[in-house]
Amino acid sequence: MQDCLHTPDYLVIYRDKVVVYEIKPLEVLTSLIKDRPHHWAYENGFFTYLPPHKHFEEMGITHQVVPSETISWIYSENLRIVSSPAIVDSECDEHTLSRIRQFVAKHEPTCLATVLERLRLPNGMDILRAISDGQVFVDLERCSLWDPENLSICSTLGNARLVGTAVHELAAEARRGEDMAWVTCNPKHLLLVGLRFALVMGADTSEFGSISTYGERTHQRLRKAYKDQGLQGLIPKWDKCGRKRKYSPEDIDFAIARIRIDRGSTNHDSVQQSFARYRVDISEAAKQGKVIGSVGISLYYGLWRRRRHNLKDAHGVGGKRKANSDSPYGDPAVQKPLCTLPFQVAHSDHCSLPVLCKESDRFPQLSSLVCHKHQEILAAVVRFEPPSTVTLGLLMRQCVRKHGYLPRYIYTDCGSDYRSKQFTIAMADLGVSVMHRPPARAKAGSEIERYHWTLQETAIKGGTGYVPPVKTTRGVSSSHQPRNLEHRRHRDLLVDINIAIDMINDGSAYEEDGQDLIRLRKQSEDLFGPQGVPHEMDFRFHVCTSPFIKDAHSVTEARGAIRWNDRRYLSPVLVGQSIKVTALHPRLDPESGGSVMYFFLDGRWHTAICRERLASAGRSIESILKEAAHDYEARGATASLLPLHEAIEVSRRARRGDNRLTSYSGPDLSRNLRVAASDYQSLEAYVTSGSSNDEDFLVAPTPCRQSLDSALPDSGDIDEWDDLGEIEIHDGDAP
Structure with missing residues (x-):
């Protein structure tokens, strides 16, 4: 049997076992079972990749294949946030943690932005550290942390699960494509809605201490309300308190009926056209003796955006929507985002x-x-x-x-x-x-x-x-x-x-x-x-971002030089040694103008410098040994680009x-207009008369803060790494 390389995705070490996970989309797993039945199997609801399963089993390691669709993307994104190095490595004093616990216990459920503002914390890392350490709680499988206005932080794990349950059930109702305004529940009632839902569904309520205060009559009333009205019957009737609502349910239904027609039209009517037709419908209804209140334009816009017509209409013709790659429209609300925070x-x-x-x-x-x-x-x-x-x-x-x-x-x-x-x-x-x-x-x-x-x-x-x-x-x-x-x-x-x-x-x-x-x-x-991922412009980073030299097949000279492209790169480490250059894994620094080479010897990286190249470029060895690190001065879409x-x-x-x-x-x-066209090119010395060749206008490196006019042109042989112009992107901090 021919050996083959196999690399799983994750290796997880538990207290009592070691598990290797391999994650693939369900569509890929289905095709693998069909195309390679001798390697892949599906039994009892689990996929198995037979060769690595047997191999890892002999070592006492469990190999599991997991469809990517079964992994909660909300949970994975939340774990990415709380497990980031900035959160894990942060230090939070006990006094700050105590203030966070007391505030959350008094105002639960609350959100990250509210805690940050009311406690006047410098940033949200202390709150995220408290969530990571179990000082306060969030249902990470159902509630998102990347939205600072999301009310999901609670003082106990039980309350956090109740809030997560309410959020999950309300989202499920909204995805069914019905025109129900009640799904926008007041966030302050999420805890109560989740508590009532857990009671109705007969969940284990031992960890919810407040349920013991409910009498049997209340239990019966909630069950009947859920049986008759569904989840809507569990939401507190807060809309009936205070002043009378401006629009009746009949007024809203009349507007929704017009929106349903226009959004499902093949003419792709705009919201303004639909609102004009709605006003005409109101006039005709008044002539017929019907009393219907006219909703405002802002409310009509909200109802228009809430209408999920694609999903319902597709099911109405006997099937789901096409895949996003084949469909002309896609709903971002039901797609997993590629990331939730900048720089991810x-x-x-x-x-x-x-x-x-x-x-x-x-x-x-x-x-x-x-x-x-x-x-x-x-x-x-x-x-x-x-x-x-x-x-x-x-x-x-x-x-x-x-x-x-x-x-x-x-x-x-x-x-x-x-x-x-x-x-x-x-x-x-x-x-x-x-x-x-x-x-x-x-x-x-x-x-x-x-x-x-x-x-x-x-x-x-x-x-x-x-x-x-x-x-x-x-x-x-x-x-x-x-x-x-x-x-x-x-x-x-x-x-x-x-x-x-x-x-x-x-x-x-x-x-x-x-x-x-x-x-x-x-x-x-x-x-x-x-x-x-934090990095500094140090020696290691310059080595990692320098390309390997592929055509170096010579041997180092006794005087400590590496010969490449008719140049000699000197290093005292190589004096008296004769080593194949390919064994040194040489790299050429792309910003040095061909002056600096890195090589690996005795378990570490070293620098070799071409002195002839430095002399022709008008630079010193000291400037090269600064590892070409330049410190820049920081400073500071659908509309018209006028x-x-x-x-x-x-x-x-x-x-x-x-x-x-x-x-x-x-x-x-x-x-x-402060443009760094290149950190090492003289922009005034680009052009030489009678030629437009790359090798005629390129010059050697110059320090970043040195005047551009002071760089000396070099007419010698220039390699491909010299031709570069960089654009300085400013971060807007400095005036």
Whole structure:
């Protein structure tokens, strides 16, 4: 029998056993049983992968196959929050815990935001630590922690379960597609609703001390109310207290009847059109002698949003809705979110920019990291070289420089650079998990594609060197072809991109409804703590983000040098030794301009420096030994992008010396023009006369705070890692 490699997903150690879990979607498990019946089996409601099951059983380990559909995504997301390093490693004094316990006992059920505000705590990590330690309780399987307004925190485990039961049952009623306004129960009554439901269902009430105060007559009344009205009969009649309701149930039902017709129409009527028809219906009903109150536009909007027509209509024709990948519409309310907090999941992809630059014949390539939660642009890099593991390493460095964290998960397409061994090893060393988009789901990861399209429509289109689609330039004379017109300077391109990224992140790019994505992320970090993987720009991080050298097949020289590409990289560790270079696993630092190489020897990483390269670049050994760590100065979507278009136009006219623009009255744009096109390239020394080759304009590294005009051009042989331009993404903290 041929040996095969098998890697399970999780290894869990219990007090009395060790279990290996393998998680797969139910659809995949069903197809495996059909295609490989000799390897897979289904008995007594459990899936079994026979070869590893037998292998682990011989070692005394239990192997279990779990369908992913059986795992509660709410529970897993809650565990991700309370088990994050920021929460586990935090220190909370007993006085703060006592204040939290007393407040929750007095105001249960309460929410994270209320406790934080009333107790005036600096952040929400003390509350989450109290939940993790069992000081206060939340039903983690039914109630979400990532919503700070969710009233689910209780003083006892029993009360938390009652609140979770009420939330679960009310959500189940809402998913049935009925037009029932009562499912929006007042949150302060969740505990009472859960208590009554547990009593009616005959659950074990030994842990609920308050139930013992209920008499038998109350038990009978609640059972009868549940039998006649369902869950609605258990909700307190709080709506009958106080002033009389403005609209009767008949008024609401009349409006819902019109909404049911219009939302199910194939004409895709808008809510405004539906409300106009509703007003006409009211007039016709009045002529017939019916007395029906007209609801306001705001209430009509709420009823319109509440109408879940897709699910009910699909069941009405004899089947469920199609899969989300095949259906033109999807309801986010019933889909598992990819993440719940910033920096948990980030999308990464590359985009070819349709613009011609003076410095190269190739199109610039934009690589970026976009947070899935709020679509904040975390990091971006521009190069003229095709995307590779070098680009990804530089992208990780840019993200850590700006934020000090890497995303816990990177969500990518199935590109070769993301599936390479180098990237896999680097992410494993950095503690970052990589998820690939399913090939059958074309809509997955569309957030970063939308950002790339917005960037092309604003920072690229309409400027010098823009390359329109082929169908636009077909039939145009050669003198008007983009390659024969004026090309854009690389520096100007980076300035436009930097303006677009700044304004998208702070929300000023949109004419209306723009959200400050940086502020949203910082608010989340204040409540739940940073969710990313913390890193520093130290020696280890630079090694992990440096690509391996594949074509080094020589032997180290006796004077302590590694010879590669007609260069010698010197290190005192190698003096007097003759070692195959491939055994040293050499890496080349992508930001050193070919000056620094890392190699592995005697259980640790070392640095080898090319002195000739440093001399030609005008740099010192001391600057290289700082590990190329640059400290940047931090500073600071459905609406129109008019403000972003105007800002880029102002910048372009300013660079042309055209001061005739008078229509823009926005804030001073000087804060957006501080662009670090590259941490080691001289932007003024890009162009050499008579040539547009990459190797003619690239220069050696210069310190970040050094003047751009002071870098010395280098006409020597430059390797592929030199061609890089980085975009500085600001976090908006400093003025």
